[in-house]
Amino acid sequence: MRHRRDPERTDSWTAAALSSVPAQRRRFRTLVGVTAVVIESTVIAATPRGGSYCAPLGGPDDAARMLAGRRLLALTGAGLSTDSGIPDYRGPGSPPRAPMTYDEFVSGPRAQQRYWARSHLGWRRIGLARPNAGHRALAALQRSGVVTELITQNVDGLHRQAGSQPVIDLHGRIAEVICLDCGGVTDRSRLHERLSELNPTFGRSPAKSTGGRSPAKSTGGRSPAKSTGGRSPAMSAGGRSPAVATAPDGDADLEDTEGFQLAGCEGCGGRLKPHVVLFGENVPRERVQRCYRAVDEAEALLVAGSSLTVMSGLRFVRHAARRTIPVVIVNRGITRGDPLAAVHVDAGCTEVLTRLADRLS
Numbered sequence: 001m002r003h004r005r006d007p008e009r010t011d012s013w014t015a016a017a018l019s020s021v022p023a024q025r026r027r028f029r030t031l032v033g034v035t036a037v038v039i040e041s042t043v044i045a046a047t048p049r050g051g052s053y054c055a056p057l058g059g060p061d062d063a064a065r066m067l068a069g070r071r072l073l074a075l076t077g078a079g080l081s082t083d084s085g086i087p088d089y090r091g092p093g094s095p096p097r098a099p100m101t102y103d104e105f106v107s108g109p110r111a112q113q114r115y116w117a118r119s120h121l122g123w124r125r126i127g128l129a130r131p132n133a134g135h136r137a138l139a140a141l142q143r144s145g146v147v148t149e150l151i152t153q154n155v156d157g158l159h160r161q162a163g164s165q166p167v168i169d170l171h172g173r174i175a176e177v178i179c180l181d182c183g184g185v186t187d188r189s190r191l192h193e194r195l196s197e198l199n200p201t202f203g204r205s206p207a208k209s210t211g212g213r214s215p216a217k218s219t220g221g222r223s224p225a226k227s228t229g230g231r232s233p234a235m236s237a238g239g240r241s242p243a244v245a246t247a248p249d250g251d252a253d254l255e256d257t258e259g260f261q262l263a264g265c266e267g268c269g270g271r272l273k274p275h276v277v278l279f280g281e282n283v284p285r286e287r288v289q290r291c292y293r294a295v296d297e298a299e300a301l302l303v304a305g306s307s308l309t310v311m312s313g314l315r316f317v318r319h320a321a322r323r324t325i326p327v328v329i330v331n332r333g334i335t336r337g338d339p340l341a342a343v344h345v346d347a348g349c350t351e352v353l354t355r356l357a358d359r360l361s
Contacts, residue, residue, distance in 0.1 A: 055329060055341035060355035063328045063345050066300070067360060070326075073298035074138055075313060076152045076159070077306025079331055080349045083132040086125065086156055088305075102281035105273060106180065109262065112271065117257035119274065120195045121203050126174055127189070131162035134304070134350040137357035139163040144361040149294040153306060153313050155276045168291055170283060170312065172276035181270025191263060191272065198261040283312060295319050302356075303329045305349045308337040317341075 078088035104111050131139075139162040141147040150167050152159050155174040159167045175188045265272055277283050295301065301320040308314040308329075314336050320327050321340040329335055330345045330352045338344055345352050 054334075055338040055344035058343040058345055060345060060347070060352045061359070062343050063302075063330065063352065064356055064359040066326055066328050066343050067302060067356070070299035071297070072141070072147045072300050072302050073294050073320075074141075074147050074150045074302045074304060075306065075316060076138070076150070076154060076304045076349075077308075077313065077331075078154055079305025079307075080134050080353075081129070081132070081154055081156055081158055081305070083134060083348070083350045084129045084156075084158055086129050099279045102278040105278055106271075113260050113262055114257045115274075116195065116262060116272075117199075117202065117260035120192065120199070120260075123188070123192050126156055127192075129156060129158060131158045132350055134353040135159055135162035135164070137350075137353035138304070140357045140361055146360045147302070148298065151291050151294065151313075151316065168287065168294065170277075170287065170291065172274075174274055174276055176275035177272050178275040179265035179268060179270045180273050182265060182268040184265060184267045185275060186266070188274070194263040195261075198263060202260055277312075291316055292319060295325065296323065298325060301325055301327045303327065303331065303335070303337060303341075304353060305331060306335065307331060307333065308335045 078086070082088050100111065100115055105115060135158050138147060138150060138159065142150065142164050150159060150164050151170055152167060153170050155169070155171050157169075157173050157175050176185050177188050177191050178185050263272065264270060295316050298320070301317065303313075303317065306313055308317060317327055317337040317340055326342045327337065327340055328343045328345070329337055329341045330347065330349055332346060332348060335341075335344070
């Protein structure tokens with residue numbers, strides 16, 4: 001049965017979305033029988049993002065008023081984890097990165113050597129990261145029944161550590177490893193131990209930077225980073241490691257990986273891959289369908305820490321908008337979802353989510 005929405009709520013959302021947009025910059029069109037608000041792509045004076053589509057800007061209280069009394073679906077990105085010391089991909093000052101694609105990874109041992117050498121060096125950043133107040137706020141909203149489902153584009157596992165349940169790990173979990181030959185899934189920490197034994201001196205001397213190449217997939221987000229400057233606290237098996245920049249998945253910015261020894265699957269000897277979705281690799285269909293169902297069952301969508309740059313997350317915002325489900329975005333800077341949002345809170349995730357938890361729980 002198609003989920004029917006309260007028309008009064010839809011009307012109030014539309015009114016709120018229009019309230020801060022000048023009348024001359026509004027136009028309407030009908031899509032599949034639903035009247036949609038389209039904000040013209042001219043500069044809105046109160047918005048610091050000139051020349052772009054813009055959502056009405058608001059603060060935490062505006063977001064709380066929009067979300068109050070509704071069943072919420074949360075969609076999170078890398079900007080939520082920056083306060084845990086994990087850098088994001090597209091935040092202010094983030095270096096450009098050329099992630100390794102799935103096709104490149106499976107092309108042969110040389111690409112896999114480069115991936116695992118860099119990832120091995122940077123792994124401790126992810127392993128040592130702990131949930132921040134933003135993660136805990138979302139977990140509290142889930143426990144109170146306000147947030148009924150959570151989709152994360154992050155692979156760091158911090159939502160689960162904070163106590164969130166259920167969690168849809170859209171891009172997988174970096175804490176797991178999958179064998180491309182037998183399909184067996186094992187723990188990443190075990191692989192880290194094996195790689196340390198095979199490469200006891202790896203990482204003991206400074207290595208040349210690659211200028212920000214990163215092999216694993218993640219999606220955007222805006223939040224002020226900690227003062228780590230993107231440097232990794234990772235240590236080699238020998239106890240010393242150069243301070244190198246890392247990506248959100250713990251991948252180290254390292255060029256010289258020659259001589260790094262790979263470890264095969266302990267079950268079949270096959271090729272090991274991080275259990276995450278690399279660029280060019282499809283998210284499993286069942287996982288995508290579960291996310292669409294979560295959108296259908298929600299009464300509002302809260303996006304936190306994602307620039308929605310890639311379609312992987314943006315498609316769910318578009319799906320919500322097609323179903324006239326109000327969208328609230330919490331993110332530093334512009335997002336691709338702004339034209340569809342009722343409110344955009346341009347601020348850090350931690351401060352806003354903790355305020356929302358106080359107001360909505």
